[in-house]
Amino acid sequence: MARERREGSPWRGLWVVVAKEMADHLTSARMRFLEFLMILIAVGTVYMAIQNLRAESERFLFLKLLTTAQEPVPAFVGFLGFLVPLIAMALGFDAINGEFNRRTLPRILAQPIYRDALLLGKFLAGLFTLALVVGAVWLLIVGMGIFRLGLPPEGEEVARSLWFLLVTIAFGGVWLALSLVFSVIFRAPATAALASISLWLFFTAFWGIIAGMLAQALSPVRFGFPQEILAQANLELNLARLSPNTLYAEAVIALLQPEVRALNPILPIQLHQAILGTPLPLDQSLLLIWPQVTGLIAATILLFALSYVLFQRQEIRA
Amino acid sequence: MRRVFTLIGIALIWSFMVVEAQKAAGLRLFTAYPARTIPSGETVSLPLTVRNVGLAPQIVRLEVQDLPEGWKATFLGGGQAVQSVYVDTDESVNVNLKLEPPKDLAPGVYRLAVRARSPEGRLQAELLLELTVAEKQPAKLTLEVELPTLRGTSASSFRYRATVKNESDQELLVNLDIEAPEGWRATSRVGFGTEEVTSFPLKAGESKNLDIELRPPKQIAAGEYPTTLRALAGEAQAMVALKSVIIGQPELSVTGIEGRLSGQVYVGQENVLKVIVKNQGSAPARSVELSAFEPSGWKVEFDPKVIAEIAPEQEVEVTAKIKPSERAIVGDYMLTVTARTEGISESAQFRLSVQTSTLWGIVGIALIAVALGVVGLAVARFGRR
Numbered sequence: 001m002a003r004e005r006r007e008g009s010p011w012r013g014l015w016v017v018v019a020k021e022m023a024d025h026l027t028s029a030r031m032r033f034l035e036f037l038m039i040l041i042a043v044g045t046v047y048m049a050i051q052n053l054r055a056e057s058e059r060f061l062f063l064k065l066l067t068t069a070q071e072p073v074p075a076f077v078g079f080l081g082f083l084v085p086l087i088a089m090a091l092g093f094d095a096i097n098g099e100f101n102r103r104t105l106p107r108i109l110a111q112p113i114y115r116d117a118l119l120l121g122k123f124l125a126g127l128f129t130l131a132l133v134v135g136a137v138w139l140l141i142v143g144m145g146i147f148r149l150g151l152p153p154e155g156e157e158v159a160r161s162l163w164f165l166l167v168t169i170a171f172g173g174v175w176l177a178l179s180l181v182f183s184v185i186f187r188a189p190a191t192a193a194l195a196s197i198s199l200w201l202f203f204t205a206f207w208g209i210i211a212g213m214l215a216q217a218l219s220p221v222r223f224g225f226p227q228e229i230l231a232q233a234n235l236e237l238n239l240a241r242l243s244p245n246t247l248y249a250e251a252v253i254a255l256l257q258p259e260v261r262a263l264n265p266i267l268p269i270q271l272h273q274a275i276l277g278t279p280l281p282l283d284q285s286l287l288l289i290w291p292q293v294t295g296l297i298a299a300t301i302l303l304f305a306l307s308y309v310l311f312q313r314q315e316i317r318a
Numbered sequence: 319m320r321r322v323f324t325l326i327g328i329a330l331i332w333s334f335m336v337v338e339a340q341k342a343a344g345l346r347l348f349t350a351y352p353a354r355t356i357p358s359g360e361t362v363s364l365p366l367t368v369r370n371v372g373l374a375p376q377i378v379r380l381e382v383q384d385l386p387e388g389w390k391a392t393f394l395g396g397g398q399a400v401q402s403v404y405v406d407t408d409e410s411v412n413v414n415l416k417l418e419p420p421k422d423l424a425p426g427v428y429r430l431a432v433r434a435r436s437p438e439g440r441l442q443a444e445l446l447l448e449l450t451v452a453e454k455q456p457a458k459l460t461l462e463v464e465l466p467t468l469r470g471t472s473a474s475s476f477r478y479r480a481t482v483k484n485e486s487d488q489e490l491l492v493n494l495d496i497e498a499p500e501g502w503r504a505t506s507r508v509g510f511g512t513e514e515v516t517s518f519p520l521k522a523g524e525s526k527n528l529d530i531e532l533r534p535p536k537q538i539a540a541g542e543y544p545t546t547l548r549a550l551a552g553e554a555q556a557m558v559a560l561k562s563v564i565i566g567q568p569e570l571s572v573t574g575i576e577g578r579l580s581g582q583v584y585v586g587q588e589n590v591l592k593v594i595v596k597n598q599g600s601a602p603a604r605s606v607e608l609s610a611f612e613p614s615g616w617k618v619e620f621d622p623k624v625i626a627e628i629a630p631e632q633e634v635e636v637t638a639k640i641k642p643s644e645r646a647i648v649g650d651y652m653l654t655v656t657a658r659t660e661g662i663s664e665s666a667q668f669r670l671s672v673q674t675s676t677l678w679g680i681v682g683i684a685l686i687a688v689a690l691g692v693v694g695l696a697v698a699r700f701g702r703r
Binding site: 010114116261262266267269270271272273274275278280284286287288290291293294295297298301302304305308309312313 | 612648652692
């Protein structure tokens, strides 16, 4: 197959696609539902958290707004852990196959827009929409915090919560790219949606159990030595880290709880003469979770690359 | 003849009786101790008795004669000043004679007479009094210290037990004066009391125990320090010299540069922490040994390990090479550095923040770059015309 060089940038028309897709997303009914749900959760959890925080006055109050849970309401970050994948999947599950089914894909590609720009535009539009929703909720929470606590957040709290925002968007990016892959593979949007959701359920509900079983099988504790127990725990943790949910949870814990010094199992000897309860500086917390953050971002990019390759190889004249 | 004897006998008895009667009847004025020594400058009270022997009841006037110049005399009866007394037959009345000599009374013998007489002056009685004013004893104090020389370090307090005695015949108000070297703190206590006392009354012949405590200033060189303890009471004074011998002692302090007790260390590297050992004592500290109580798995070495000598008020900088355990987790650890010499040890706790090197951050960014490279390759490979 003789290949010819393309004329012009493959990304020409990208921003047109992004703008149009975002307009579609933001006016769609499904976004309305998700936004409503998001705001309800934000207001509810933060209100409960403030009720809890009233009594104490310590450092990082604003970060505690996000992590404090009061029965029966879980913490805000707990909700985000499953709400963000849902929003991301809702934004991406019919990105390509929807165009197929409406028979609009050839029409779009008849314009001077490459497939590259179309796919990336759809992905970026989804990511920006997600960022917009999460950013708006973040502002809502900070505003409620200032209003109810009566004090402004510290610089480090703002920096940490902005990094939290970034990690949340990267986490959403993984699920968005994944649903994009399924929307390329499956022609029926319902199948694509179900595929995404079942994979999400697999990671949320089953992967932890499977990781534990795998760790027991691969690194059994034969004699009960501490090294064996530690090796098994480390293997289980590393297997669990194949799930983006685990990566996200670890990143959030280290960012929002500055006292967290390690994410791996710690031997008591490592804590000999350690001063506990002192917060780490932001750069050290970031270094702690850097593998998690870069892992999420790299996974997003690689999944996008996969969807790109699949999309480029597809026959679209139907 | 017999008659004659009888007559003579009667005459004798009669005459005897008359003589008896003459001897017995009349006024008497007396006191138990007509000659006595009195303290100088003080009012004296002498009890007098007036007696009427065999006379009709009558009023008797009392007066003092030959009163020395400057003296004042008053008769007191029933608490009041009286001039005369009424004495019944064969009764007696007690009167006090109050004598007020002048303040500046010269020592010597003073005589005066007290006369009692009936109004007509027919009957009278006289009493001669002789008062000796003794030479006034000068006020005299003595002061003694059990152990006048004590030894101690600059941190100890020196306690001296002293006894002050009043050897005069009068009560004295004793003032204590402690002349201590500059910078020293002196306190004095009396008996076993806890209050600080600098002046107290002392009765004649009495003695009191004093507890003198001297505290040297913290920064003091070794040597002998004299103190003078004085007890003053008017013109009387007693003095005793105390001596405190300060034995020099090294005193160490451990700190970081500019007093900073924190530092940053990286895992897998040899980190340098500067430790300053200072001798704040009054004698040189010899062969100061440095050691560390480090978190387990850490390696700490000092350079130099032993400091040969630190002169007083001098400091030495020591380099601590710290290698954290490979498994140290990020965050703060406690490191205790101890300097030890001749039974003295001083330690400081350093707070070390373990930092991760940013190398892994670069690895993460490289990972993202590889992922982007994959996208770039895919675009180049699968890009459609």
